[in-house]
Amino acid sequence: MIINQKVSDIIEKQFPGSVILPEEPQNDYIQLLPDNWNEIAKFLKNDTELKFDSCQCITGVDLGIEENLEVRYNFHSMKHKHKIEIRIAVERKRPSIPSVEQVWRGADWLEREVYDMYGVRFKGHRDLRRMLLPEDWKGWPLRKDYKTPNIYNGMKVKKVRKGWD
Amino acid sequence: MGLVHADEMTLNIGPQHPSTHGVLRLKVKTDGEIISEITPIIGYLHRCFEKHCETLSYEQIIPFTDRCDYIAAMNNNFGYVLAIEKMMDIQVPERVKYIRVIMAEFNRIASHLLALGTFGLDVGAYTPFLYMFRDRERILDLFEITCGARLLYNYMWVGGVSHDLPIGFVEASYRFLDEFEKNTKEYHNILSYNKIFIERSADVGVLPKDVAIDYGVTGPNLRGSGIKWDLRKDEPYSIYDRFRFNVPVGKGTMGSVGDCWDRYWVRAEEMNESVKIIRQALDKMPRDGDVHEALPKKVRPPKGSIYFRTESPRGDLGYYIISDGKGGPTRVKMRSPAFTALSALSEIASGWMLSDVLVILGSLDIVLGEIDR
Amino acid sequence: MKKYFLNIWETVKTLLIGLGITMKHMFKARKGNVTLQYPEEKWPRPDRNIGFDLSNYNVIRSKLHVDIDDCIGCRKCERACPVGCIKIDTLKVPKGTDLGLTSGGTTKRLLVSRFDIDMTECMFCNLCTYPCPEDCIFMTGGPNSEKQPLDYEYSQYDKKNLIFEFATLTKKEIKKFTTPPPPQQEILKND
C-alpha cells in the first residue's frame, strides 16, 4: 500500500534514523528501532495527517531461536480509514521495548498478553502482569526455546499422547 | 463520640456466577452497593489456541477457530479462511461466496439473539431470553442440516465450504426469515420499549466515542457509541460490497449516546440488516455450482505474513498469520474483539451499582472463549 | 409535574403491552415451541419447525464408524485428525497374499491390525472423513444411515469403553496373513 511508504517517509523526516529501511523495497510494513518508539507512537496518534487513533493488534513473534523476537503493531485510523503495520525487533536475551499503553489505552491488555507469552518487558507499563496464564507460571510459552515443564505446582503435566497405549 | 468507620469490601464476582457469561472473574471493591474499582481477571478458559496452531496444519486449525468464539463459529471460520485465501491468492466460486455470506449472517443473527437474550436475563427478564433462544434454535437447525453440527461447524474451508447447501435450504431460510421478522417486533414490545428495561439500561455505562476508540473497542459496541464503522461497509471483504444494507449506530434515543440501551439497540437493528443481506444473497445466489472446485491440493501459503480483519458479531476479528511456506503456520494470532471490549469495562463501569456493573458487562457481549483463547 | 405523570403513564402502558404478549403466548404455547421430549422423541425429529427430511441432511455428526472391510490402511484419517484420536497400525504382508478387494474395487495391500478411535477425545470436526479414498470412515446416521444406523447415545460408565476398536482381525488371522506362503504355491503360480 502507498500509505506505508508515506508514513515511513513522515516518520523518517520527524525522527531521523529511526526507520530501518528494508534491503529490498517492500510496502507491507515499517520496521522501526525501539529506542524512541514512545515518541513516535505519540506522533502517530496525534498527527493530524496520520491520526492512528486505534490500536488494533499487538502481536509478539518468534521466528526461531537464532533470530530476534519481534513485536508487531497494527494501527488503524478511524478518521482517515487507513492502517499500517509497524514491526520492532527486540533482543532475545533481555527483551525490552517502550510501552505505548499510555498512548493507546487499548494497548494495555494487548501488551500484557505479549509479555505473558514472550516475556517482552514493556518499559513504562503501569500494570505489567500475566494476562492469560496463572501468576506463578514460569517461562514464556510461545517462544521457540520454551520447554514444557514436567511438574507444575506439584501436579504432573500430562504429555501429549503418542500412540496412546 | 466515635466516628462511624466504613471500609470498602472486596467482592469476587465469579469465576462461577450466573451473570459473568462464562468463567470470568471480576475483583471489585464495593462501598455498599456502589462499585468503586473493577479488576477483570481472565484466563480461566485459556486453551492455548496460539500454541496449538504452531503444531497443526492450516486445515486443522479451522475447528480450533470454531472453539474460540463458540457463539459465532461461522464468522471465525470465515475470517480465517479469507486470510489464508488472500495469502494463497485463491479465487473461490461464486456460489461459495454467497453460501459463506449467508452462513456468516445467519450466525450473526444467532449470536446477536443470544447476546440480547442474555442481556435481558441480566436485567431480570426471563421470557424474552427464551423467545430468542427459540429463534436461535431454528437457525442452528438450518446449520445442522447443512453441515451436521449445531455449534462448532468447521464448515468453511480454504477454497470452499465443506458441503453444498442441502435440498430445500433456500426455502427453509425464506420461511425462517419471514417468521423472524415478525418476531423481532415482538421482542421490541416485550423488552426494548419496556419502561423498566429502559430505566435499567439507558444512561447506564456510557462509553463515549473517544474512549471507545482509544480502547480499540469495535463492532456493535463502537457503533453504539455513535461511530459508523463497519468493516463490511468500510473495507468490504468477500462480496459484501454487492449488498445494500445500513450500518445502525447508537443515537441516544432513550438516554445518552453510547449507553447500554444503545448497544442493545444496535444489535437488535443489526439483526434486521443481516436479514436484508441474507435475502439479497439468497436471491442472487447461483443455483448450482461445485463448492469444492477451488479447493487447493495442499494448503501451503507462500512465505509472508498477513493481518486480516473481518466483522464478527462482536467486532473486528483480526487474524495475524505468519507463514514460512510449510504445511503449518509459524504463528497465528487472533485479535479478539471481546478482549478489547472487556478491557474497557473497568473504565466505564466504575462508580455504578453492583446491578449496573452486571448489566454493563452483559451489554458488552463478551464471549470468554474468545477472550481467553 | 407533567413529566412525572407522563412517566407513570409510560410505565403502565409499556408494562401492559408486555403482559399482553406473554398472555398471548400462553394461549398458543404449543405453536412456536421447539422442545424435544427427549427419551420419547429423539433427534433428529424431521418435522421440527423447519420441516426437513432426514435424508436431506448433508451429514450428521454423531459417532465415527469404520467399515473395516473397506479400509486399505492408508492412514489419511489419522494424519487429518487435529487431536490425534485415531490410531492405526498396519502390517506389511508378503507379496502375493490376497487380502481381497474393498467394495470400491481397490486391492488391499496392508493388513490393518489396529484401528482405534478414542471418542472421548474426538471433537467432531469431521476432518477425518473427507480424505478417506474408500469412504469407509464416516459419521453414523443421516445420509449414511444405510451403512450404519444413527447412534449418538453411546454413553458409558467407564471412559475406557469409549475407545472403539474397529480392527476385527484375531492374532491367528494376522499370523496367517503375515507368514510367507509356502514355496509350492509360488511354483504353482509361476506355471
Add this chain to the structure above:
Amino acid sequence: MTIDNIIIWFQSWLPANFSIISLYLVAVLIAAIAIFAIMAVNALVAVYAERKISAFMQDRIGPMGQGPGLHAGKWGLLQTVADTIKLILKEDIIPRAADRKLFIIAPFVIFLGAFIALAAMPWGPNLIAADMNIGIFYILAVSSFGVIGIILAAWASDNKWSLFGGMRSAAQIISYEIPAALSLVAVILLGSTLSMQGIIESQAGTVWGFLPNWNIFNNPFSFFAFFIYFIAGVAEVNRTPFDIPEAESELVAGFHTEYSGMRWAFFFLSEYGNMLVVAGITVVAFLGGWQSPIEGVMQGAWWGLFWFLTKMTGVIMIMIWFRWTFPRLRVDQLMSVAWKVLLPIALFNLFGVAIWTLLVG
C-alpha cells in the same frame, strides 16, 4: 369455625370438668395443622402452576412425563412431589463459618411470619381461625416479622452475597410497608372496622346497581388504593419485578445462597405462604372477601370458601404473570418507586377516601 367453635364443640361431648386449657391447646393445634396443610397444598399447587404457566408463556411445555418411573407423571403432575422428595433427601449443609444457631433459626422465623398471619385469614363467612377485632392490624404486624428472618439468614450465612440480599430486603420491605399500610387504612376508613370479617361484611351490596360493592369499585380513590396495595404487596413477597433480594443474575440467590435441602425448602414454602397472605389481604380488603360477585347468588358457608379461594388464586396468578414478563428494578429505582410514586399517591388516596366517606358514605 373459629377456635372458640372448636372448643365449644369439644365441650358439648366431653365431661364438663375437662380442663379448658388442654382443650384450648388441642383446638389451636387443629387450627395450626389446618393452616399448615393449606400452606403446603398451596405451595404444591402454586409451584406446579408457576412452572406450567411460565412454560406456556415462554413457548415451552414445562414439566412433562409419559408414565411412571423417572417421569414426573402425566403432564408432569408429580413434579412438585418429586421436588419435595428431592429436597428432603438432599444433604443439609451448614457452612463452617456460619453462625450456627441463627443459621438454623432463620428459615423458621421467616416461615412463622407467613404462618401466624394466616391465623386471622377469613376463608369463609364463619371459617376463620381467630376472628380478632384488630385482624388486619394483626396481619400487617406479624407479616413483617419475616424480614427479621431474612436478615438473620443473611447475616448468619457469613456470605457477602447473602449480606447484600439481606440489606436490600430490609430496605425494601420497610419502604413498601408504608404505602401498603396507607392504602389499607383507606379501606379501614371505608369499613370503619379493623376486623377482617367486618371489612368483608362492609362490602356487601352493589354500586350502580350491577357492580358488587367491593372496595375496588366503591369509589375512584379505593380503586387506585387497590393497585398501590397490590404493587406494594408484590414487593413485600420479593417477587419480580421487585425480587432484588434474591436477584439470581446479580446476587446468585441473595439471602438464601448458602441454604440447601429442607432449610431451603422452608424459604420456598414461606415465599409461597407470603404470596397467600398478600393475596388474602388483597381479596379481603378490595375484592369483597368471600362475597359472591353477583349479589344473592351462590352464597353460603361453602360457596364463601369457594369464592375466597377463587379470588385468591386469581391474584396469585397475576403475580406469576408479572414475574414472567417484567425485568427487575435496581435498588435505588425500587426505593424511588416506593417513596416518590406509591407513597404520594397512597397519601392522596387516603385523603380522598376520607373526604368521600364524609360526603358520600
